[in-house]
Amino acid sequence: MKVISSFAMLLFASLLILSPKAxxxxxxxxxxxxxxEFTNSAHITEGRTMVELRPIFESLGVMVDWEQSTQTIxxxxxxxxxxxxxxxMATVNGSMHQLDVPPTIYEGRTVxxxxxxxxxxxxxxxxxxxxxxxxxxxxxGIETSLWEGYYTIDDHPDLRGGLVITDENDKxxxxxxxxxxxxxxxxxxxxEKQGPHTASLVYDPYGCExxxxxxxxxxxLSEDNLECSYYSGVAIDLNRSYVK
Numbered sequence: 195m196k197v198i199s200s201f202a203m204l205l206f207a208s209l210l211i212l213s214p215k216a217x218x219x220x221x222x223x224x225x226x227x228x229x230x231e232f233t234n235s236a237h238i239t240e241g242r243t244m245v246e247l248r249p250i251f252e253s254l255g256v257m258v259d260w261e262q263s264t265q266t267i268x269x270x271x272x273x274x275x276x277x278x279x280x281x282x283m284a285t286v287n288g289s290m291h292q293l294d295v296p297p298t299i300y301e302g303r304t305v306x307x308x309x310x311x312x313x314x315x316x317x318x319x320x321x322x323x324x325x326x327x328x329x330x331x332x333x334x335g336i337e338t339s340l341w342e343g344y345y346t347i348d349d350h351p352d353l354r355g356g357l358v359i360t361d362e363n364d365k366x367x368x369x370x371x372x373x374x375x376x377x378x379x380x381x382x383x384x385x386e387k388q389g390p391h392t393a394s395l396v397y398d399p400y401g402c403e404x405x406x407x408x409x410x411x412x413x414x415l416s417e418d419n420l421e422c423s424y425y426s427g428v429a430i431d432l433n434r435s436y437v438k
Contacts, residue, residue: 222327222390223308225253234301236308236328242295243321243328247304253330254315260304267297267306273315277306286314324364325390340390341367341406345413345436357413357436366396369406371415373434379426400424404432411438 221236221243222229230253236245247267251258257270265279277284282293291314297306312319312330319330325340342362347355355373370382385393385406395404402425403418414435417423426432 222325223250224327224329226331228253234303234305237300237305239298240295243308244295244298244300244305245308247297247306250306250308250311254312254317256315267304275311275314279304284310322364324387327390341387341393341408341413343438345411345438347373347434348437349435353434355434355436357415359413367393371432371434371436373430373432375430377430379430379432381422381425381432412436413438 221238223232223236223243223245224230230245230249232246232249234246236243238244247260248258251269256273259268259270260266261268267275267277267279269275273287275284275286277293277297280296280298282296284291284293291310293307293310295307297304299305308328309319317331319328321327322329339362341359343359345357345359347353347357353373353375355371357369357371359367359369361368364387366384366386368382368384370380372378372380381402381404383398383404384396385404386396387393391408393406393408395402395406398404398421401419401421404422405416405418407414407416412435415432417431417433422432
């Protein structure tokens with residue numbers, strides 16, 4: 195019984211080592227300015243962006259075929275590719291290439307390494323680190339102002355206030371927020387993007403540290419230290435949510 199148990203544990207450990215680990219993330223993929231839709235979102239595995247097989251090939255105008263018996267992916271046309279599930283060797287127009295991460299089955303879908311297949315098809319691809327998105331081909335039509343706009347406070351019926359975000363670029367934006375009850379709290383400054391959904395107050399003369407979090411049309415401000423109380427009124431703070 196101990197032998198069987200030890201063997202099972204060894205087998206389980208080997209599977210963990212051999213199976214590429216998918217890292218949780220939120221990644222958008224754009225092709226010529228249009229955002230691709232996937233059943234399962236694009237994700238990172240061992241530092242490589244993995245995407246569902248058919249949507250990425252079809253967006254590139256490449257005909258793709260799936261052979262279930264051998265779990266092989268082939269394409270037709272000007273670029274002929276062949277890849278096999280869990281194999282790190284691929285061919286492009288007869289030439290062999292080694293993949294950093296092989297195609298695999300992820301949550302019931304066949305996924306492939308995005309950069310490899312896009313560049314093999316002769317299309318440019320770039321990674322937007324700040325906004326955590328992949329840009330394939332032309333950039334026209336891609337939304338660049340993810341934060342910019344006017345928001346109103348909505349997390350308490352007796353509070354009034356607004357948030358204005360302007361001058362947004364790839365790394366920074368300006369903001370001004372206020373909240374009013376019997377007293378008024380107000381702050382303005384410049385925030386640096388930490389990703390597509392988070393930004394931090396860059397510099398404050400009074401030492402206030404603040405985080406801004408974006409969730410679709412809602413932005414939430416969070417005071418990260420006591421120095422932010424300089425901007426708050428009596429019995430009021432700036433830990434508030436605003437909607438666009």
